[in-house]
Amino acid sequence: MEIRALAPADLAVTRDIRARAFGRMTDARWEASLRYSAPVLEAGRWFGGFDGDRIVATGRIHDMTQWWHGRAVSMGGIGGITVAPEERGRGLGRRLMTEILDRCAGFGHAVSMLYPATTRIYRSLGWEHAGAQHKIEISAEALRGIAAERVPVRRAGPEDAAEVAAVIGRVHASAGDCGPVGWHGSMWPVLLGDPDEYCYLAEDGFLAYRWAEGNTALEVVRAVAASERTLRALWAIVGSGSSTAPTVKACVSPLDPVLWLPGEREKETVRRSQWMLRVVDAPAAIEARGYPEGVAVSVPLEIDDPQRPENTGHWRLEIKDGEGRLERSREDAAAVRLGVRGLSALYAGVPVATLRRVGLVEGRDAGALSAAFAATPFSLDYF
Numbered sequence: 292m293e294i295r296a297l298a299p300a301d302l303a304v305t306r307d308i309r310a311r312a313f314g315r316m317t318d319a320r321w322e323a324s325l326r327y328s329a330p331v332l333e334a335g336r337w338f339g340g341f342d343g344d345r346i347v348a349t350g351r352i353h354d355m356t357q358w359w360h361g362r363a364v365s366m367g368g369i370g371g372i373t374v375a376p377e378e379r380g381r382g383l384g385r386r387l388m389t390e391i392l393d394r395c396a397g398f399g400h401a402v403s404m405l406y407p408a409t410t411r412i413y414r415s416l417g418w419e420h421a422g423a424q425h426k427i428e429i430s431a432e433a434l435r436g437i438a439a440e441r442v443p444v445r446r447a448g449p450e451d452a453a454e455v456a457a458v459i460g461r462v463h464a465s466a467g468d469c470g471p472v473g474w475h476g477s478m479w480p481v482l483l484g485d486p487d488e489y490c491y492l493a494e495d496g497f498l499a500y501r502w503a504e505g506n507t508a509l510e511v512v513r514a515v516a517a518s519e520r521t522l523r524a525l526w527a528i529v530g531s532g533s534s535t536a537p538t539v540k541a542c543v544s545p546l547d548p549v550l551w552l553p554g555e556r557e558k559e560t561v562r563r564s565q566w567m568l569r570v571v572d573a574p575a576a577i578e579a580r581g582y583p584e585g586v587a588v589s590v591p592l593e594i595d596d597p598q599r600p601e602n603t604g605h606w607r608l609e610i611k612d613g614e615g616r617l618e619r620s621r622e623d624a625a626a627v628r629l630g631v632r633g634l635s636a637l638y639a640g641v642p643v644a645t646l647r648r649v650g651l652v653e654g655r656d657a658g659a660l661s662a663a664f665a666a667t668p669f670s671l672d673y674f
Contacts (some may be wrong), residue, residue, distance in 0.1 A: 359580040
């Protein structure tokens with residue numbers, strides 16, 4: 292199988308493979324998918340596996356960043372992985388993902404994230420479960436009761452792409468968020484041009500929602516704000532639809548401040564879509580990430596990464612004043628030993644005690660690493 296970037300003429304075949312692998316898409320959904328994927332195709336980041344002149348597998352790499360304690364890390368967002376059903380069992384998916392991992396490194400991404408349809412193949416190549424996209428049901432009536440003062444808010448569209456991206460980035464940075472992604476500039480006009488999404492922009496916040504379930508419910512796609520005033524104002528807009536839509540389905544952080552605004556809160560329905568993370572370039576990933584204030588560690592590591600030998604070997608991890616470094620070192624009998632799955636999970640904030648009990652971390656006492664990498668990772672985007 293030869294793997295190369297797809298051309299516009301290949302897209303009809305990818306639609307057929309996608310339909311055979313996951314179910315048929317309506318023409319409207321397919322057209323929306325093409326708009327969403329156009330920047331990826333133009334950037335040469337949508338790949339096909341060719342068996343002769345036949346396309347038998349596909350996959351995309353989105354050019355993204357991911358926030359970790361307020362700092363943006365270059366991230367390859369993997370999506371659209373499909374293998375033609377009649378070609379499954381030949382190892383084509385693994386070959387495709389191995390190539391995509393190499394491409395992520397070539398593009399300069401320090402980490403990679405994906406939403407798995409299955410876990411085993413991705414784990415075998417170094418990805419590990421790290422966080423989730425959380426969707427929660429909230430009473431619109433409860434949101435309507437939120438006291439809010441008037442804040443300058445305006446409708447936003449494709450022409451506001453740069454400002455929207457900047458505002459959202461500032462919110463995640465100031466909050467020290469872990470996990471949310473930042474889209475490449477070429478994607479924001481596409482996202483803001485969705486005719487079914489209604490977007491509002493404030494100086495320090497952004498809201499996007501859509502109608503759902505036959506216009507009987509509201510779905511909040513994204514609502515972020517850096518101040519209480521703006522937070523209340525944006526959610527009051529959502530709550531104002533309570534007479535038509537009694538239920539709001541919102542994509543939020545598990546610790547989103549909106550959950551502390553309603554006067555009543557008891558039982559909640561939460562849907563989690565798990566995502567996986569992989570460290571692609573270990574030194575770059577450690578250096579780019581942010582860390583909790585007041586934490587300092589100096590720990591020898593022994594990393595094993597069969598797919599990316601550049602990460603394998605003996606290292607010294609230094610974290611201090613919110614910054615990290617990973618530098619080559621001599622062999623140390625007291626080193627913390629971990630494979631790339633363990634490293635990726637640790638990077639995402641999975642506690643060392645958890646990783647040790649599932650065999651992903653071995654060696655000396657590594658408890659200090661839990662505080663250094665502490666995080667509650669989430670995502671507001673599915674791709």
